[in-house]
Amino acid sequence: MKQKTQKQKKSGLLRDIRRNKLSYLLMLPAGIYTLLFGYCTLPYIVIAFQNYNYTKGIFGSEFVGLKNFEFFFRSNRAALVTFNTVYLNFFFIVVGTLASVLLALLLNEIRGKRYLKVTQSMLLFPNFLSWIIVNYIVFAMLSTEYGWINQIIKSLGHTPVSLYSSADAWPLILVVVKTWKSAGINSVIYMATIVGIDESYYEAAKIDGATKLQQIRYITMPLLALTICILTLLAIGKIFYGDFQMIYSLVGDNGILLQRTDVIDTFVYRALRQTGDPSGAMAVGLYQAAVGFVLVFGSNFIAKKYFPGGAIF
Amino acid sequence: MKNISGGTKGKKGTVSYVLVCLAVGLFAVFCVLPVLLVLAISFTSDASIKQYGYQLIPKEFSLEAYRLIFASNFALMKSYLVSGSVTVLGTLLATAITAMAGYAISNPDVKYRNGVAFYFFIPMVFNAGMVPWYLVCKQLNLVDNYFSLLIPSLVFSPFNMFLCRNFMAEIPRSLGESAKLDGANEFTVAFRIYFPLSKPVIATVALFYGVAYWNDWFNAIMLVNNSDLFPLQYMLYKIQSEIAALQRLSPGVPVKSLPGESLKMATAIVTIGPIVLFYPFLQKYFVKGLIIGGVKG
Numbered sequence: 001m002k003q004k005t006q007k008q009k010k011s012g013l014l015r016d017i018r019r020n021k022l023s024y025l026l027m028l029p030a031g032i033y034t035l036l037f038g039y040c041t042l043p044y045i046v047i048a049f050q051n052y053n054y055t056k057g058i059f060g061s062e063f064v065g066l067k068n069f070e071f072f073f074r075s076n077r078a079a080l081v082t083f084n085t086v087y088l089n090f091f092f093i094v095v096g097t098l099a100s101v102l103l104a105l106l107l108n109e110i111r112g113k114r115y116l117k118v119t120q121s122m123l124l125f126p127n128f129l130s131w132i133i134v135n136y137i138v139f140a141m142l143s144t145e146y147g148w149i150n151q152i153i154k155s156l157g158h159t160p161v162s163l164y165s166s167a168d169a170w171p172l173i174l175v176v177v178k179t180w181k182s183a184g185i186n187s188v189i190y191m192a193t194i195v196g197i198d199e200s201y202y203e204a205a206k207i208d209g210a211t212k213l214q215q216i217r218y219i220t221m222p223l224l225a226l227t228i229c230i231l232t233l234l235a236i237g238k239i240f241y242g243d244f245q246m247i248y249s250l251v252g253d254n255g256i257l258l259q260r261t262d263v264i265d266t267f268v269y270r271a272l273r274q275t276g277d278p279s280g281a282m283a284v285g286l287y288q289a290a291v292g293f294v295l296v297f298g299s300n301f302i303a304k305k306y307f308p309g310g311a312i313f
Numbered sequence: 314m315k316n317i318s319g320g321t322k323g324k325k326g327t328v329s330y331v332l333v334c335l336a337v338g339l340f341a342v343f344c345v346l347p348v349l350l351v352l353a354i355s356f357t358s359d360a361s362i363k364q365y366g367y368q369l370i371p372k373e374f375s376l377e378a379y380r381l382i383f384a385s386n387f388a389l390m391k392s393y394l395v396s397g398s399v400t401v402l403g404t405l406l407a408t409a410i411t412a413m414a415g416y417a418i419s420n421p422d423v424k425y426r427n428g429v430a431f432y433f434f435i436p437m438v439f440n441a442g443m444v445p446w447y448l449v450c451k452q453l454n455l456v457d458n459y460f461s462l463l464i465p466s467l468v469f470s471p472f473n474m475f476l477c478r479n480f481m482a483e484i485p486r487s488l489g490e491s492a493k494l495d496g497a498n499e500f501t502v503a504f505r506i507y508f509p510l511s512k513p514v515i516a517t518v519a520l521f522y523g524v525a526y527w528n529d530w531f532n533a534i535m536l537v538n539n540s541d542l543f544p545l546q547y548m549l550y551k552i553q554s555e556i557a558a559l560q561r562l563s564p565g566v567p568v569k570s571l572p573g574e575s576l577k578m579a580t581a582i583v584t585i586g587p588i589v590l591f592y593p594f595l596q597k598y599f600v601k602g603l604i605i606g607g608v609k610g
Contacts, residue, residue, distance in 0.1 A: 013425055020422055022503060024417065027429060029469075037446065038436025040449055044445035045441050045445060054451075120341075127599075129585065130527075135553060139553070140354060145366070146366035147367060151367060185603070249550065265443070272443065289441050289442055
């Protein structure tokens with residue numbers, strides 16, 4: 001035994017691999033994937049400072065210094081896409097959290113097992129639909145010509161609203177759709193926390209004559225607050241990242257709506273795939289990654305400091 | 314979902330309890346009603362849509378859209394095949410890669426397992442986004458072929474790997490050790506003891522991947538131009554975006570050559586089909602996975 005520990009002290013990675021051949025073999029595919037799609041992406045960041053040319057590649061393209069950044073920040077798009085990203089995410093977080101906490105509190109009150117099961121199945125369903133399908137659903141509801149809501153408006157004798165050409169309505173539409181899709185699944189985490197609360201707190205409160213609302217206010221909510229704070233903090237860490245799949249499938253290239261819906265991620269996509277300016281796109285992407293990185297670490301630092309066990313790393 | 318806590322539960326039959334049930338019921342209806350609308354439209358005749366718009370209860374019932382899909386729509390069938398095969402292959406591949414790596418970094422015999430975990434973790438926090446990802450895919454020749462749909466961004470998720478690791482690390486080590494004393498080698502220990510015992514987490518991860526593959530269109534929009542390789546979701550995206558583009562170019566002009574309203578919605582319904590089919594499993598395992606992953610998700 002003693003000999004063994006001494007050997008281990010001396011041994012390096014190679015010896016570890018020799019001793020655990022199978023384990024290292026089993027992690028190899030994941031390791032290669034991470035090397036290629038994780039680490040090998042990093043050198044490409046340099047194209048933010050180049051005028052990248054697909055045929056010349058990363059080594060042959062001409063360096064232009066900070067020109068790409070200058071171009072972006074001098075344009076009026078920089079402020080717009082940054083604002084839209086943060087603005088939309090802010091409302092996604094606030095409304096989404098309120099809805100899922102409320103839902104968890106309500107679901108927890110339901111005693112009929114079958115009713116709970118059926119309603120929960122319905123609440124979780126939208127989470128499993130792709131954003132493309134959600135786009136069809138939103139279109140069925142809102143389209144000017146045939147949309148269900150407009151049919152109701154028409155039958156009440158009003159003129160239909162053409163939402164697909166009024167940008168100002170879209171922040172609200174996006175918040176509603178986002179909440180519709182994710183409140184159910186997010187409430188699961190809050191419900192798990194509520195289920196984990198010690199029964200004796202409620203019994204003691206009942207003996208003291210606390211009403212239902214008082215029990216929620218003074219027992220459930222304070223104990224739930226920790227989970228809410230951690231999840232919110234982590235969401236704030238990601239506030240600089242727009243939901244590309246959501247925005248791009250619901251809004252697409254509808255120029256009228258871009259003023260209120262264009263986020264950093266959709267902007268990068270268009271610069272890369274439609275305008276064909278990989279360097280410009282990378283510059284914006286680097287700006288996002290840098291600010292995003294600071295926010296992720298900042299929020300995680302705060303989570304670690306104030307809520308032990310609540311940090312992701 | 315288990316509900317052990319009776320904590321704040323009200324009495325059945327009181328006004329406030331009825332209100333709670335009603336509120337939950339309304340929210341639940343709000344979640345499925347829009348999907349039912351799409352379903353209803355798919356069963357409505359195009360003529361009645363032109364006249365009355367989209368209605369929750371079809372004014373004129375018709376199976377025409379589904380007849381068209383199943384009888385003559387080769388492009389759609391091809392997409393169905395692409396999506397189906399990518400989902401099956403991708404899920405198998407991704408689950409295997411993830412479970413294997415999860416086992417390896419949960420194995421306490423591996424001295425550098427935490428170092429390896431850190432290696433997987435770094436790209437989760439520092440990634441430079443879409444542009445370098447796209448350039449790497451190009452460099453690896455993952456453009457416009459079947460593998461474009463299979464490999465990039467979908468085939469391995471470190472989050473799922475950590476989920477597997479956390480589960481496997483809870484399995485008592487003594488099981489493996491006693492098997493080794495009985496003469497089992499590492500291979501037997503891994504594949505005959507640990508993987509079978511990890512079935513619940515492996516099923517969870519497989520369903521995570523399955524839904525991600527079935528619902529994916531990002532890889533297609535970024536990497537695929539060949540219409541033979543369009544997965545269903547991307548096909549739907551194309552149909553809708555082309556109609557929208559045409560309407561923007563010439564507003565008010567009805568577009569004859571494009572698929573009818575009911576056909577469009579029927580295509581969407583056919584795409585949701587497998588999700589509905591697997592829904593009981595999906596729901597159960599997603600909830601489980603979320604709770605295992607807990608706050609750290």
